[in-house]
Amino acid sequence: MYINLDLEAEEPIYTQLKNQIIAGIAKQEIVPGEGLPSVRSLAADIGINLHTVNKAYQHLKQEGFILIHRQKGVVVNPDGIPEADEIYIGQLKHLLHPLIAESVCRDVSEKEFLELCSGLFNEFQKGEGGK
Structure with a gap:
């Protein structure tokens, strides 16, 4: 890496x-x-x-x-990464909230935002972008 x-x-x-x-x-x-x-x-x-x-x-x-x-x-961690729980989901929402608010202020459409998120998410999908 x-x-x-x-x-x-x-x-x-x-x-x-x-x-x-x-x-x-x-x-x-x-x-x-x-x-x-x-x-x-x-x-x-x-x-x-x-x-x-x-x-x-x-x-x-x-x-x-x-x-x-x-x-x-x-x-x-040889046991793998802990799965998302309510606490993690709450933290994620807290982090996303200002990003979405700024995107709305800058006239980024929901579709554009979701496409961006989807593209970034796909970079990290298991089996994609690996070795």
Whole structure:
């Protein structure tokens, strides 16, 4: 998996890293049980502070995407990613709400919005966009 961070973006680096790892899992570029680089190794490879990588890994751990073992290192959750529950759906709605509101303000039609969402969703469908 290739990590591409925009150090000048408004989005925090740890969030970009977290999102790219999640995208790698969604596209099956990283599979359950597969190891990820250590905090120090990944930080050195991409030229960022190790605390930034640690923060991204901690968020991924809290969300159930990875496990961190003292002996085995960092691995993608071998049991798979937890399925969406009511809490996740609520968070998703909270994140989508301002995007939809801004889209309406900018005269993006519902059809255009849904087509955009559908196209992006299809990029991550299992078996598509993978290795």
